[in-house]
Amino acid sequence: MSRKSSSKISRRHFVEGTGAGLVAAATVAPLKGQAPGADVKNRTQGAPSSPPRTKIKFTINGAERGMEVEDHWTLVELLRDHLGLTGSKIGCDRGECGACTVLLDGKSVYSCSQLGVWIDGKSIITIEGLAKNGRLDPLQQAFIDHDGPQCGFCTSGQLMSAKALLMHNPHPSAEEVRAGMTGNICRCSNYNHYVEAVLAASAAGPSTGSGGNAA
Amino acid sequence: MKTFTNVNPKSVQEAVKLLGQQGKTTAVVGGGSDLLGMVKERLIQPDILVNLKTIPGLDKITEQGGEVRIGGLTTLATISQDPTIRSRYKVLADAAGAVGTPQIRNAGTIAGNVSQRPWCWYFRNGFPCFKNGGKTCFSIAGENEFHAIFGGGPSYIVHPSDTAPALVALDAKFRIAGPAGERTIAASEFFAPPSKDPSRENVLAHDEVLVEIHLPAAPRGLRSTYHKELDRESWTHAIVSVAVALEMDRDFCKKARVVLGGVAPIPWRLPKVEAMLAGKRITPELAAQAGAASIEGAQPLAKNKYKLPLTKAIVKRTLTAVAA
Numbered sequence: 001m002s003r004k005s006s007s008k009i010s011r012r013h014f015v016e017g018t019g020a021g022l023v024a025a026a027t028v029a030p031l032k033g034q035a036p037g038a039d040v041k042n043r044t045q046g047a048p049s050s051p052p053r054t055k056i057k058f059t060i061n062g063a064e065r066g067m068e069v070e071d072h073w074t075l076v077e078l079l080r081d082h083l084g085l086t087g088s089k090i091g092c093d094r095g096e097c098g099a100c101t102v103l104l105d106g107k108s109v110y111s112c113s114q115l116g117v118w119i120d121g122k123s124i125i126t127i128e129g130l131a132k133n134g135r136l137d138p139l140q141q142a143f144i145d146h147d148g149p150q151c152g153f154c155t156s157g158q159l160m161s162a163k164a165l166l167m168h169n170p171h172p173s174a175e176e177v178r179a180g181m182t183g184n185i186c187r188c189s190n191y192n193h194y195v196e197a198v199l200a201a202s203a204a205g206p207s208t209g210s211g212g213n214a215a
Numbered sequence: 216m217k218t219f220t221n222v223n224p225k226s227v228q229e230a231v232k233l234l235g236q237q238g239k240t241t242a243v244v245g246g247g248s249d250l251l252g253m254v255k256e257r258l259i260q261p262d263i264l265v266n267l268k269t270i271p272g273l274d275k276i277t278e279q280g281g282e283v284r285i286g287g288l289t290t291l292a293t294i295s296q297d298p299t300i301r302s303r304y305k306v307l308a309d310a311a312g313a314v315g316t317p318q319i320r321n322a323g324t325i326a327g328n329v330s331q332r333p334w335c336w337y338f339r340n341g342f343p344c345f346k347n348g349g350k351t352c353f354s355i356a357g358e359n360e361f362h363a364i365f366g367g368g369p370s371y372i373v374h375p376s377d378t379a380p381a382l383v384a385l386d387a388k389f390r391i392a393g394p395a396g397e398r399t400i401a402a403s404e405f406f407a408p409p410s411k412d413p414s415r416e417n418v419l420a421h422d423e424v425l426v427e428i429h430l431p432a433a434p435r436g437l438r439s440t441y442h443k444e445l446d447r448e449s450w451t452h453a454i455v456s457v458a459v460a461l462e463m464d465r466d467f468c469k470k471a472r473v474v475l476g477g478v479a480p481i482p483w484r485l486p487k488v489e490a491m492l493a494g495k496r497i498t499p500e501l502a503a504q505a506g507a508a509s510i511e512g513a514q515p516l517a518k519n520k521y522k523l524p525l526t527k528a529i530v531k532r533t534l535t536a537v538a539a
Contacts (some may be wrong), residue, residue, distance in 0.1 A: 051218035071221040071264075074251070094252050098318065106293070113248050116324065117221045118268060161317065162278040182449040183316025 056120035060085075061129030063084035069116040076100040078116030079126060087127035087156045091185075098184030101164075102126050108164035108183070127156035130163065139163060139201045146197035150188035158184045162198045171202050216255050219262055220276070223269035227392045233265045235394055235422035241265055243322040243424060245288055248315075249331045256340065257331035258332075264325060267326075267424065274324075276300070281432030285505070286426045287326030291378070294325060304430055306458050310381035313443045316450050326425040329379045329389075330417055333372035333480075334452055337360070345370040345413035352413070359516040361454060364523065366479035369514065370409035373452075374416060375478050379406065380458035381441050382474040384485060387430050393423040402428075407480035416480065420463055434470075438465040442533045443476075453477035456526045457533050466496045468538065475509070475532065478522060485509055488530065497538035506531030 001174060057066045060083065069078055074093075079085040079102070088111055091097035095113035102111045103125040130137040139162050142148075149155040156183065165180035172180065175196045178191075186194065222232040234241045242261035244250045245268065253259045265521035273288035276297055294300055295312030300327060306361060313319055332338070333346060335354060352370045354362045362371040382402040389401045400418070405425075407418050419425060421510030426468060439460040443453045462469040471492035475483040486506045495501055506527040513523055 052220040054221065070218070072216050072218045074216065084233075093255065095248050095319065098316070101318060104321075108318050109322045110248070110318045113251050113318075115221060115251070116248065118247070118266065164317065179318060179449075183318040 021165075022113070040071050046192070054117045056117060058119045058121065059123040061125055071115065071117050073116040073153065074112050075102070075104075075114040075116050075119060075124070076111035078119075079111060079124075079189055082116075085126050087175040089156060090151055091157075096185070097157075098161065099157040101184060103160060103164055105166070106167060108161050110183075112193050125160075125163075130159065137163070138204050139198065140168065142197040142201035142204065146193050146200060148190065148194050148197045150186070150190045152186075153188045154184060158186065158194050162194070163183070164196065166202055172198070174199060175201075216251070217257070217260050219252055219254070221264045221266055223266050224318070225461075226270060227273075227426055230265050230267060230270065230424055231392055231394055231422055233263065234424070236263075239263050241421075243267065246290065246322040246328040248319055248323050249327060253332065256339065261387075269463060273426070283430040284503065287427055287430045287496035290319040291325065291328060293377075295320065303433040304381075304385055305376060305438070306381045306384055306432070306441045309376040309460065310443075310456075311491065313377045313441060313452075313453075323516075325378060325428060328421060329376050329382065330425060331375060331522060332513070333416065334375045335372045338372065338377055341503055345409065346372065348414065348449045349499065354516065357520065362516055362519055363480055364515045364519055364526075365475070365483050365514045366408055366480050366481060367398055367514065368410065369515075370413040370414075370480060372409070372480050374406065374479065374481050375452045375477075376443065376482075377443060377456065379448045380474040380475040381439075382428065383476045383482040384439065384458035384472045385430055385458040386472065387428050389425055390427040390429065391419065391423050392426045392464055393420060395424040397426075398428070403484065404481070409506055411478050411513075432537045434462045436469070437461070438463050439536050440533060440537050442529050444529055455529060456483075457526075457529050457531050459537050461492070461497075461534075461537055463538070466538075468495055468497050470491045473486065473505075473509070473528065473534075475530075478513075478526060485530075487511065492534070502538070504532040507532055 051164055052071045053068050055068050076088050076090055079088050084116055086213050088102055089099035090112060091099035093112045095110040099109050100111040130140055139159055159182050161181045169176060177195045222233055222335050224233055234243055239262045239309045241263045242250060242259055247529050265290055274288040275286045276289060277284045291311040291314050295308050301308040337353040338346050339347040342353050344351060344353055354371045363373050363453045387402040388399050389402055389405045405417050409413060423480055441458045443456040444452050445451050454477050458474045471489045473488045475484045491505055491508060508529040510523045515523060
């Protein structure tokens with residue numbers, strides 16, 4: 001993340017400075033934020049190096065939950081690093097790729113562009129909340145049937161955008177599906193299969209619109 | 216990301232007080248889409264984030280004596296779907312619906328959209344340009360295909376907001392709260408050219424909050440629309456856009472407001488084009504003349520001359536479509 005000038009521009013500095021290295025930057029940042037050897041879980045409250053923390057309550061995939069969060073944690077960091085919900089992915093970490101998409105009070109948002117502390121009193125649905133009683137959401141099944149995932153990295157975000165779309169518009173046209181999923185990039189470029197899958201799930205019946213824990 | 220304290224004020228007055236405290240770096244945050252990216256890129260390093268989302272009542276659309284008032288924290292998704300905005304102020308619904316992606320529109324607020332920082336790649340990548348506190352604009356001699364053709368100098372950024380040209384076209388008023396009380400200014404006075412202060416895009420002081428946007432009662436026969444031209448089909452900023460608001464009496468245009476986006480450091484009004492249209496029937500010929508007049512005075516940079524024919528064409532087409 002450093003932008004200190006050096007007489008010799010290394011590839012690492014160049015990549016980090018231009019945005020192509022955002023993934024690398026995202027993985028480096030949390031380590032830099034910690035004091036050497038510090039364990040976030042065991043950090044003493046009020047120690048000089050301790051980042052500001054706040055107690056919050058929220059609903060995650062239907063279950064109520066209370067915890068103390070560091071103010072600067074993004075929502076996706078809270079989900080992945082502190083709740084073990086690693087289905088939401090960090091791609092760009094800048095609200096551009098959509099891999100971290102979750103539902104916040106029933107609306108799709110980039111969880112990298114929300115702070116964990118802001119979800120106090122709110123309800124979050126992640127990819128882990130779609131399947132119900134061991135049964136896949138019809139959208140998930142349609143994604144499988146239509147070979148939606150290629151490398152799979154963007155898939156959970158694609159599913160959450162599709163879920164948000166069908167919750168508000170249970171029978172979209174192909175054009176509406178494309179418009180509804182513009183916020184999710186697939187670098188395998190399997191967009192057409194995703195659109196087919198969403199249309200198939202929408203045609204399959206009304207259960208899709210209120211499936212999962214999102215109702 | 217840098218550590219900071221998130222503070223949830225309960226009122227606008229409290230937010231203003233928090234923003235103005237001495238000895239701390241503070242930043243105001245609405246939806247957070249732009250601000251958190253700025254913190255992650257270390258373009259700003261706040262000690263305290265003043266989160267407006269917990270102030271009650273800032274996200275409502277209300278009506279008072281014909282005037283429609285939009286709380287600053289109203290999301291772009293809400294505005295694009297609101298029946299009143301869609302039927303009376305279509306240009307604003309179109310513009311709000313043209314922003315980014317569904318995720319951005321669900322989080323992004325109208326106040327944040329009009330006060331977002333520029334998306335010039337030099338600024339966002341931390342170059343020491345005017346916007347980052349430096350004394351130069353790298354786009355002049357650099358990669359300037361997305362930069363200004365109007366109103367540039369000494370900085371050549373383009374204002375990135377879609378809703379800003381729409382609000383200027385609608386002659387909206389911005390209600391701003393600060394330490395000395397409130398002030399209400401015209402949308403066109405909110406945006407400030409770089410000749411005034413090249414480090415900023417508007418007149419909002421650091422300890423002021425854009426509380427509410429007022430849309431004047433829609434005049435009879437108001438027809439309005441927003442057209443956004445992109446260099447791909449979705450998910451980017453306008454390379455050129457146009458907000459058009461026409462007061463029509465049957466076939467005749469009584470009054471026109473035409474504002475360009477994506478071409479200047481502020482929403483760029485076209486007074487000469489507006490005067491050409493007033494009192495006339497908008498024929499294809501007049502629309503073409505207006506298109507030609509829309510680029511008068513443009514000063515393109517080395518790599519953005521393509522914006523000239525594009526501007527001409529979308530002004531012509533959008534006027535024709537609105538008047539039809």
